[in-house]
Structures are given as structure tokens and as C-alpha cells.
Amino acid sequence: MNKERALLGYVTRLGDNALVLGQRMVELVAAYPELEEELANANFALDYIGQARMFYTYAGELEGKGRGEDDFAFLRDENEFHNLLLLEQPNGHFGDSVARLVLFEAFYLAQLEALTRCRAERLAEIAARAEKEIRYHLRHNTQWLVRLGDGTDESHRRAQASVDELWRFTGEMFEADEIDTIVEKAYDGPNLGELRERWQADIEAILVNATLGRPEDGWMTSGGKAGRHTEHLGYMIAEMQYLQRSHPGASW
């Protein structure tokens, strides 16, 4: 794989992560228990959709075949999405959503910070914009995990169960494949080993604050980065792509 192809794959994956998580959060719009959190969730979802648009537009330019953001979002099949499995899991209850966001965003923030220093100039610019958004998300969501973990017996028990349940999806974030390795070498991209150390330290500190236990590293589920998904993604993109698939080219 040459370095241009690797960069295209890398940027597309960033877009896939942002879009799939953003779509999951969109599913919760109008379903939040409090008005203020409802707005926060919708804001955060839009941040992710906005990031997906920037990554996909850039990917389309790198590819040079005339595909735009909508082609990436609405006209690719399940196996062409290379997002992390963690992000396509169903929302579950509020504690599940919070736990997922904290586990992912602690990684994503470190990834974006590293990307602001990479030698693919455009990617570094997008990362710099996204980093500010994610820094706030993580702060907000971390506070929620602490409130839930250090709250009542019931909220503590459920928050712990959420973290335990999602833990097996966290290993995939740090599995370096050819794309990660080439982008690291050719563009000074993130080193996943370093990101893993930083993530573990950050997550452990958050869990201590939240009085939650750190799950054991057992068997980790992966495959999303290579297009092998859990059964949940297909349903999600079927709903997301329905309009463009049945009315091709429809626009506002």
C-alpha cells in the first residue's frame, strides 16, 4: 500500500467513526430525560456529523474520483464502513451512552492532538478544529460518569455494568494495521502504543474519580477497522441511508 492510499483509508476511517457515533447520538434526539442534556447531546451529535463531513470531503479529494461527502455517507455498504465496533453498538440506557463516550473520547482526543502535529497539512487543520469540540465533550461526559459512578448505589451499579460491558470493544482502538503504520511513518501520524499508554492513564484516573473499578483486559472484539461489523451497523445505516437510496440525489 502506498502512502497516499493509506492516508485515504485513514481519513475515511476518521469520517466513519464520526458519522456512526454521530448517527447513534442523533437517535437519542428528543429522548433525553432532561431538556438541558437533550440540547447538549444534540450539539455533540452535530459536532460529530460536522467532523464526518470534513473528513469525507477531504477523503473524496484524496481519492480523486469525484466522490463527495454524501457518496461516502449514504452510498456505501456496511462492509465499506471501517469504524470502531464500539461506536456502532446500540445506545442502551443513559449510563451506557455516557460510558461509551468517555471510553472513546479519551482515545479520540489523544488521537486528534497527535494529528494536529502530523505532516498531512489538511488533516492537521481538521484535527485542530475537532480537538476543541472533543475536549469539551470529554469534560462534560467525564463529569457525568463521575456523577453516576459516585452517585447512588443504583447508578454506581449500572455505570460499572456499562463500563464492564463495553470494555471488550476498547482493544480495537489500539490495534495498528497497515494503514495506521504507514500513516505514522510517512506523515508523522499517531503512535497507537503511545496513545494506549495515555488512554489507560486517563481512563484509570477517571474511573478512580468515579469510584468505578477498572475491568480486566480480557478477550477483545475487533474487526470494524477492516469492515467486519457486529449485526447492529447494518440496521443503523439502513435507516440512515434510506432516503438517498430510494430517492437518489434528493436534496433540500
Next chain:
Amino acid sequence: MSEKEWPLYEVFIRSKSGLSHRHAGSIHAADDQMALDAARDTYTRRSEGVSIWVVRSSQIVASDPAETAAFFEPAEDKIYRHPTFYDMPDGVENL
């Protein structure tokens, strides 16, 4: 599960440096930090502010509407307290 409402907070936004904070509205939140976040996400989504204050509504001491006459009317006929006799220099917007 308790159905207790979160406390009410009043939100004050400074729209740009040099101006004062103005009351923007109110939000519910369980603690101070949550109130600040909720204020940010509710009232500064369209870049309305550069600084936010939140304060528990219960901490605000307000004048009594029934006392309006005694409280405010004595100031009404004292026009000499208004600085209307000065010429305003051109270009001064926020005075």
C-alpha cells in the same frame, strides 16, 4: 427513583469583552459545573458569548413588586441625575 427537580440557575452571558454580563435565561442543573455546561449548550450555541456566569436562583435577592412605588418612583422626577447635558462623541457605541 426520585422525581425531584434539579435546582434552578439563572444564566448571565457576556457577549463580548468590554460589555457587562446580561441575564440570558435560566436552566435546571444538579450542581454548579452542570449548570455552567448546560448554560453553554443552551445559550451560546450561536456564538452569543465569551463568558458565562451562573447562579442559583434561590441565591438572588430580588426587590418586591409590591414595593415598586416606594422603591422606584422617587427617582422618576429627578432628571438632573441623568447625564443628558453632555455631548456624546461620535463613534462611542457602548456608553
